[in-house]
Amino acid sequence: MLPPSKITIETLEDKECDSEMLNILQALKVKNYTIAFDDFILNKMNHVFLPLTDIVKVDWKNSTAENILALYELLPITTLSFLPNK
Known part of the structure; x- marks a missing residue:
């Protein structure tokens, strides 16, 4: 398996931001994985994920x-890191 320093975990815009996803991302962050959100639009459901995020x-x-x-x-x-997308 590749080390966390070589992998970025990207969540896609069509994935629901729920407690299961939050728990998974927290576990990955503890293991030093880079977390990225694709096509991000801030809303009431996804703002709790921002402290875990390295790339938006x-x-x-x-x-x-x-x-x-x-x-x-x-x-x-x-x-x-902010990346313009599209």
């Missing part, structure tokens, strides 16, 4: 300016 691939096409600003305000920009 923002869905610029479907995000509002307010949504993107909220992400910047919530996240530690010095340790987070």
